Amino acid sequence: MNQNLPFTPKLLERCISCGYCLPACPTYVITQEEISSPRGRINLMRAVQIGELSIDQTLEQSSYCLGCRACESVCPAGVEYGTLLEEWRSAAWQGKNRNLILKLLLFAVNQSWRVRLLGIFNPRNFQKSKWNEYSIMLGCFERGLFPNVSAAAQKNLSINVNGNQGCCGALHAHNGELARGKEMAKKLGEQLPGKIITTSGGCAAHLASVIGKDRVFEYSEVLFNQVDLLKPVLINGEKARVALQDSCHLRHGLQIYQQPRAILKQIADFVELPGASDCCGAAGTYAILRARDSKKVFDKKAKEIEKLNLDFIISVNPGCTRQLATQLKRRKIKTKVMHIAEFVALSNSINA
Amino acid sequence: MDLKALTQLLGEKVKTDPVTLTAFSTDATPEFKATPEAVVFAESRDDVVKLIQFANENKVPVITRGAGSNLAAATVPITGGIILVMTKLNRILEISKSEMLAVVEPAVTNVNLDNAAAEYGLMYPPDPGSKTVSTIGGNIATCAGGLRGLKYGVTRNYVLGLEVVLGTGEVINTGSRMVKDVAGYDITRLLVGSEGTLGVITKATVALRPRPTISKYGVAYFKTLADASVAVDAIVGAGILPATLEFLDQVCINAVEKFAAIGLDTSAGALLLFGEDGDSDDVEIKTQQMADICANPAGVISVTRAKNVVEADQLLFARRCALPALAREASLAVSEDICVPRPLLAETVAKIAEISKARQLKIGVFGHAGDGNLHPKVLADINDPAEVARLHAALDDIFNLALDMGGTITGEHGVGIAKLPYLERKVGKEQMYLFRRIKSAFDPNGILNPGKTGS
Structure with a gap:
């Protein structure tokens, strides 16, 4: 070869x-x-592979793709599109094709100390505790933007936290630095020996693809084991009305989508969001790099969320939380957005 | 071709960049590839008329394409020219409950039409395996069949009328909204299965049926596909015309189970899926009758009834995925589409097993058993030229077998390029000449999908 x-x-x-x-x-x-479909894109990759097209000619499609991997779930042939996309971007997004904002984002999380810096105002960042069966992964941008998420997860599951940890490298892997992304995942696997719990669907899928699924657990997957112990979240005496937005990589990459639903059904008045498994347009760096397209992808979802008249729309991935909050606010839709760990914390039930 | 003039005519709907051209160089047929010179995304009938007039004046080939899910290379532009993409014409224009019909633009998918009909308590029966992606226009162009053919018929039984742009740019309206209409030649029927060689369908009026309220399914496992075929013949022989009678051989069962993971018996040699739908107790009676018949033939392993709708849907879904799922088994997988008279089914599948042995190739067979419609999928390593050559020899064996049995080279996928070499043997020289004369009446300059049927 x-x-x-x-x-x-x-x-x-x-x-x-x-x-x-x-x-x-x-x-x-x-x-x-056709060119903006998975089949069309694979045709482009094939043309690049045999030299019929230059990698530069395919740049636009390599970036217009959300990388949501919804195509994998419906592919009877078992095409690993997510991996192909990572290879595509690693080949295409080099040199002058590398976006400046992207460079900055990846730089910020490239080293463990910089990741710690992101969460500098969060005291837990410096906490160091004895290792027990599970360690919680704090994430990179989640650490800075949504520190309450891992705090809530930590409380729900009474797991310990080790502040000295870096980024899992998913951002790198999905944005043209596959080798570095894998390296970072391995490093994180060393920093957090044993089983790792993450509150981010996207990170879970990437980390599991490198260090093995047997070591990586998404938060709701673990909490699901004690779902019967959970108490409801009440608003004025009534169960809160909620729906779930799936995390693409959690659902299409790891086939985890029933567990968060089971938890929400236990503690809330759960309704299924039509198209819950469709990408919200966050798609990692997509919402930043292709803001206009990201907004367009969200249009349908906004209508669907508004129609359901929810108290909360629940997410299982920090990127989705940010996208949902920003896009709903922009459209003046009042539905609150919350990560599932924070929502479970509202029920104030287990280990209380 | 004067691409500049074309762009002046249709603006941004015309794409000539190499990236777009590459994406339209193949359809769902393995081994066929050719790059078009331009791609046009039609957004209205007028766009189609303008394009065809341009192509007719300039004698440029036009290859009309819907979802590009066809399996006979009917939409591969082997002569170059323009790919006319209909995907943006995807609106359902009308559903008339009292007339039980729908008027649609050509790129409405089967599933979208059927879902819309369901809101009126109706259904659109033709349901090819690719129904989530295939379009009504494409269905009509290939006379698509599907899993309900035995009881409900195929696409040709549901097309009432068409709006068509001929190769001259003239627009005609065939048929009507009525079930009965014998005013003139039946041009509608002629266009069904014409694979884009006679005209471009820009609107279709299709019949709908009352949606059955009850459906029941069961599954029987057999030692061999020939054993299952005996059961199929016995079921229809007993006077039952069920909604579903589908089978898979062991190669297919394995491939499907790898994707769908629904607990199929991968040790069995064949799986027969049977089912009936309707509105009365008769559904239960017929389904049980089929289960009883399946329990009798030699080689039966087990017979079970689906407990509920979820289980039944899983079985149907599994069957639907057989074709693409087989791609897991080899880097080259060519799916064929022969039909034989039902009583000869057992003999035919036994002979396909012999071909598999003689050519030393794995062949997965599945199909619409009730229709005598078989999809043998021949598997080979694409990087092994000797194996690929044996694959072509095996396909040749299969076509000859079908014709020897008094069957046909294609039941529902169409002739395209892939089966054109066998067409004359099927229809005879005189009919081939007639095809050409018909083609020139619709398309005097031969611009519509040239190099295929009728050329």
């Missing part, structure tokens, strides 16, 4: 172009154009 090929040949061969992925792809649904 030629080591210089941008794509692993076996992964490219798997697609038979049946097109079952088309209706599942958010960008195809918007454009109805």
Whole structure:
């Protein structure tokens, strides 16, 4: 095998172009154009692989793709599109093709000490405790933007925290630095020996793909084991009305979507959001790098959320929390956005 | 071709960048690839008319394309030219409950039409395996079948009328909204299955049916596909015309189970899925009758009834995924689509097993058993030229087998390029000449999907 090929040949061969992925792809649904579908993009990758197209010609599509991996869930042939996309961006997003904002974002989380700096105003950042079965992963941007999420998870599950930890490298892997992304995941696996709990669906999928699923657990997956002990979250004596926005990589990458629903059904008046498994447009750095497209992807979801008349829309990934909050606010929709760990903390039930 | 003039005519709907052209160089048929010179996304009938007039004047091939899910390379532009993409014409224009019909633009998917009909208590019966992605226009162009063909028929039984742009740019309206209409030649029927060689469908009026309120399913496992075929013949022989009678061989059961993980018996040689729908106790009676018949033939392993709708849906879903799921088994997987008279089904599947042995290739067979419609999928390593050559020899064996059995080279996928070499043997020289004369009446300059049926 030629080591210089941008794509692993076996992964490219798997697609038979049946097109079952088309209706599942958010960008195809918007454009109805082949190039912005998973099948079309794989055709572009194939053309790059054999030199019919230059990698630069495919730059726009490599970035227009959300990387949500919804196509994987509906692909009977088992195409590993997420991995192909990582390879694509690693080949395409180099040199002059590298976005400046992206460079800054990746720089900020590249080293453990910088990640700690992100959460400098959070005292738990410096906490060091004895290792027990599970360690909690604090995340990188989550550490700075939503420190209450891991605090709530830590409380719900009474797990210990080790402040000296870096970023899992998902951002790198999804944004053209696959090798570095894998390295960072390995490093984090060393910093947090044993089993790792994360409150971020995207991180869970990436970390599990590198250090093994047997060591990585998403928060709701663990809490699910004690779902019967949870008490309801009440608003004026009534169960809060909530819906869930799936995390794409958690659902399509790790097939975890029933557990958070089971938890919410136990403690709230849960309603299924139509298209809950469709990407919200956060998609890691997408909401920052392609703000306009990200907003367009959210349009349908905004209407669906508004229609349900919810107290809370619950997320299982920090990027989704940010996207939901920003986009709902922009449209003056009053539904509150909360991460599932914080919502469970409201029920003030187990270990209380 | 004067691309500048084309762009002047249709503006941004015309794409000529190499990235777009690459994306339209294939459809869902393995091994066929050709790059078009331009791609046009039609947004109205007028766009289609303008394009066809341009192409007719300049003698440029036009290849009309819906979802691109066809399996006979019917939408691969082997002669170059323009790919006319219909995907943006995807509105349901009308559903008339009292007339039990729908008027749709060509790129409405089967599933979207059927879901919309469901709101009126109606259904659109043709449901090809690819129903989530395939379009009504594409269905009509290939006369798509599906899993309910035995009881409900195929696409040709549901097309009432069409709005079509001919190869000259003229617009005609065929048929009508009525079930009965014999005014003139049945051009509607002629267009069904014409694979984009006679005209471009820009609007279709299709019949709907009352939606059954009850459906029941069961599954039987057999030692071999031939054993299952005997059961199929016995079921229809007993006067039952069920909604579903589908089978999978062991290669397919394994591939599907890997994707769907619903607990199929992967040790069995064949799976037969049977089901009936309707509105009365008759559904239960018929389904039980089928279960009883399945329990009798030699080679039966087990017969179980689906407990509920969820279980039944899982089984149907599993069957639907057989074709793409088989891609897990090899880097090259070519799916064929032969049909044989039902009483010869057992003999045919036994002979396909012989072909598999003789050519030393794995062949997964599944299909609409009740229709005698088989999809043998021949598997090979794409990087092994000798194996690929044997794959082509095996396909040749399969087509010849179908014709020897008095069957056909394609039941529902169409002729396209892939099966064109076998067409004359199926229909005869005189009919081939007639095809050409018909084609030239619709498309005198031969611009519509040239190099395919009728050329």
